[in-house]
Amino acid sequence: MKEHVVGIDIGGTKLATVVADKTGHILGKVRKPTHSEKGPEYAIGLLFDMVREVVSQVGLEQTSISAIGVSCGGPLDTKTGIVYSPPNLPGWDALPLKALLESEFQVPVIIENDANASALAEFRFGGGRGYSAVLYMTMSTGIGGGIVIDGQVYHGANDSAGEVGHQILLPNGPRCGCGKRGCLEALCSGPAIARRAQAALQKEQKGGKSPTALLTLTDGRIEAIKSEHVLAAARTGDALALELVQETAYYMGWGIANLVNILNPDIVLLGTIAVAAGDLLLDPIRETVSNFAMTRPAEAVHIAPAELGDALGDLAAVALVV
Amino acid sequence: MKEHVVGIDIGGTKLATVVADKTGHILGKVRKPTHSEKGPEYAIGLLFDMVREVVSQVGLEQTSISAIGVSCGGPLDTKTGIVYSPPNLPGWDALPLKALLESEFQVPVIIENDANASALAEFRFGGGRGYSAVLYMTMSTGIGGGIVIDGQVYHGANDSAGEVGHQILLPNGPRCGCGKRGCLEALCSGPAIARRAQAALQKEQKGGKSPTALLTLTDGRIEAIKSEHVLAAARTGDALALELVQETAYYMGWGIANLVNILNPDIVLLGTIAVAAGDLLLDPIRETVSNFAMTRPAEAVHIAPAELGDALGDLAAVALVV
Numbered sequence: 001m002k003e004h005v006v007g008i009d010i011g012g013t014k015l016a017t018v019v020a021d022k023t024g025h026i027l028g029k030v031r032k033p034t035h036s037e038k039g040p041e042y043a044i045g046l047l048f049d050m051v052r053e054v055v056s057q058v059g060l061e062q063t064s065i066s067a068i069g070v071s072c073g074g075p076l077d078t079k080t081g082i083v084y085s086p087p088n089l090p091g092w093d094a095l096p097l098k099a100l101l102e103s104e105f106q107v108p109v110i111i112e113n114d115a116n117a118s119a120l121a122e123f124r125f126g127g128g129r130g131y132s133a134v135l136y137m138t139m140s141t142g143i144g145g146g147i148v149i150d151g152q153v154y155h156g157a158n159d160s161a162g163e164v165g166h167q168i169l170l171p172n173g174p175r176c177g178c179g180k181r182g183c184l185e186a187l188c189s190g191p192a193i194a195r196r197a198q199a200a201l202q203k204e205q206k207g208g209k210s211p212t213a214l215l216t217l218t219d220g221r222i223e224a225i226k227s228e229h230v231l232a233a234a235r236t237g238d239a240l241a242l243e244l245v246q247e248t249a250y251y252m253g254w255g256i257a258n259l260v261n262i263l264n265p266d267i268v269l270l271g272t273i274a275v276a277a278g279d280l281l282l283d284p285i286r287e288t289v290s291n292f293a294m295t296r297p298a299e300a301v302h303i304a305p306a307e308l309g310d311a312l313g314d315l316a317a318v319a320l321v322v
Numbered sequence: 323m324k325e326h327v328v329g330i331d332i333g334g335t336k337l338a339t340v341v342a343d344k345t346g347h348i349l350g351k352v353r354k355p356t357h358s359e360k361g362p363e364y365a366i367g368l369l370f371d372m373v374r375e376v377v378s379q380v381g382l383e384q385t386s387i388s389a390i391g392v393s394c395g396g397p398l399d400t401k402t403g404i405v406y407s408p409p410n411l412p413g414w415d416a417l418p419l420k421a422l423l424e425s426e427f428q429v430p431v432i433i434e435n436d437a438n439a440s441a442l443a444e445f446r447f448g449g450g451r452g453y454s455a456v457l458y459m460t461m462s463t464g465i466g467g468g469i470v471i472d473g474q475v476y477h478g479a480n481d482s483a484g485e486v487g488h489q490i491l492l493p494n495g496p497r498c499g500c501g502k503r504g505c506l507e508a509l510c511s512g513p514a515i516a517r518r519a520q521a522a523l524q525k526e527q528k529g530g531k532s533p534t535a536l537l538t539l540t541d542g543r544i545e546a547i548k549s550e551h552v553l554a555a556a557r558t559g560d561a562l563a564l565e566l567v568q569e570t571a572y573y574m575g576w577g578i579a580n581l582v583n584i585l586n587p588d589i590v591l592l593g594t595i596a597v598a599a600g601d602l603l604l605d606p607i608r609e610t611v612s613n614f615a616m617t618r619p620a621e622a623v624h625i626a627p628a629e630l631g632d633a634l635g636d637l638a639a640v641a642l643v644v
Contacts, residue, residue, distance in 0.1 A: 075618050133479050145584075154471070156586025157455050160619040167580040168614055178616060258489040262467075262584060264478025292490055294500060296397050297482040 002066035007317030010072040012036050012088030017050040019058045020318040028058035039091040067108045069320030074113030078159050081111050110320040116153045117316035119146025122269050124319045126307035131266035140272040143185040184255040193227040213238035231277050253288020260293040260301050267302040275305040324388035329639030332394040334358050334410025339372040341380045342640040350380035361413040389430045391642030396435030400481050403433050432642040438475045439638035441468025444591050446641045448629035453588035462594040465507040506577040515549040535560035553599050575610020582615040582623050589624040597627040
């Protein structure tokens with residue numbers, strides 16, 4: 001009886017393989033560094049070993065695995081299973097990941113970009129349960145997104161749907177990693193929040209203002225400021241940090257309001273930074289959405305933190321095959 | 323044999339009823355003024371008569387009608403069939419349109435907002451044929467939208483999906499009919515183009531510039547300028563009109579680029595003004611989309627004029643039931 005599945009989570013810094021039962025309950029896990037500088041051959045060989053290792057770790061035979069789900073940075077083609085040069089995986093150029101895994105393990109393999117797989121996991125196991133239109137947005141080093149409609153990932157014409165972080169809000173704004181200017185990601189990702197904080201601190205310093213609580217968190221080193229410090233200082237009531245949080249919420253709320261008008265989701269689930277920040281960030285986001293979105297879709301939408309936390313990567317891969 | 327359907331197109335100024343065969347071929351049509359000032363009771367009574375009239379006009383019995391499709395201004399609830407106070411239909415407050423028609427004619431009735439029904443018609447009979455992700459955008463007195471995925475209208479949580487004209491580009495921009503500021507509609511609808519043209523002409527006049535070709539089209543009356551005049555003057559090479567077209571294309575392209583990143587459509591079909599303008603407007607829109615959207619979804623998308631022209635309203639209603 002093939003009652004188990006394998007999930008593979010491929011990131012730029014770490015690889016993970018898990019075994020889960022058909023309800024998504026995770027029974028075992030193996031985790032190793034990707035060493036992305038060694039290229040795809042090394043990583044693929046390592047993944048083959050890690051699949052075998054995790055299956056034997058939970059006391060199963062390879063023959064009891066019914067399918068493998070793979071969550072991987074995009075762009076990738078879900079139909080052919082080919083990965084096209086993800087920014088965090090140098091050398092993975094037109095890599096036939098699905099075919100390689102199917103040939104090695106002789107089971108069906110489903111690959112999906114990590115944001116879409118995460119959205120599906122939140123729909124199956126997390127905050128999206130029971131909703132028919134779910135939008136999940138990462139909020140960490142980048143702002144990605146996944147759309148789940150009636151339980152299915154919405155892929156669009158060529159698996160590029162859900163690039164919600166690259167909607168442009170300020171065409172003359174800060175440069176984004178994608179090469180454009182003023183994308184939501186260039187304003188509200190972790191590094192973008194840190195950049196805005198550093199710029200504000202430099203301005204304060206030049207103006208001769210007394211140092212804010214924010215700066216004491218990094219012993220006065222402006223260049224060491226991260227989004228975590230902004231949140232921590234905001235929680236202590238630091239005025240500059242609170243202003244930065246409000247500004248982040250304004251841009252996030254504006255971007256989400258546009259998404260609410262376009263997609264009319266039941267729920268928007270926000271990851272990582274929003275989970276860490278909680279209502280400190282979510283409340284002003286909700287307020288901006290209610291100001292900027294049309295009344296009817298604004299009334300329908302819930303804006304909430306993602307629920308799966310550290311389990312998200314594993315469950316993202318597993319959600320594809322259970 | 324019930325081989326025919328009735329389509330009802332409800333607008334603020336006119337009502338139309340048509341009979342079509344199962345392939346969407348329209349066999350007869352009745353058209354009358356809505357007289358929206360007389361309220362819904364008058365219009366509903368008139369519609370009942372117009373349905374009977376068009377059926378007998380084509381030589382059929384009421385019993386040969388299998389279903390009625392209704393395209394109507396939203397907001398409305400497609401499941402309950404209740405219409406909620408469309409701006410162009412005063413007094414249609416929580417009107418149970420589907421129930422009224424079903425009770426009168428004893429056939430299934432499907433109601434849909436006009437932009438969604440139009441998107442479906444373009445998918446079934448027009449420029450969207452053969453594509454799995456179709457975005458249709460009206461571009462006339464307002465900018466509405468409809469999303470058709472795998473042949474089905476995408477409704478979202480409460481039938482409000484596709485409000486693409488109310489994505490906000492300039493939060494401090496011109497006031498929109500929806501009450502917000504700087505929506506795509508407030509920048510690129512027909513009245514918005516006219517407003518921008520009038521403002522530019524007033525500025526030129528104050529600056530003592532010699533009158534542009536644009537102004538000669540309305541015998542010098544700035545307040546009479548419409549978007550049609552801007553297009554006509556641009557075609558003759560008038561510099562100011564060309565600048566206004568470029569500006570319109572910039573905002574449209576920016577908004578569509580965001581939609582391309584979010585929805586990854588196979589095709590974006592643009593109605594009315596874009597149909598009239600053709601490549602004069604579409605080419606600079608395409609250029610802006612290619613500058614502002616991510617490479618992969620930008621490569622996948624076609625941007626084209628809608629194809630159904632004056633037949634759109636009738637086919638929108640019919641597409642719901644064939």
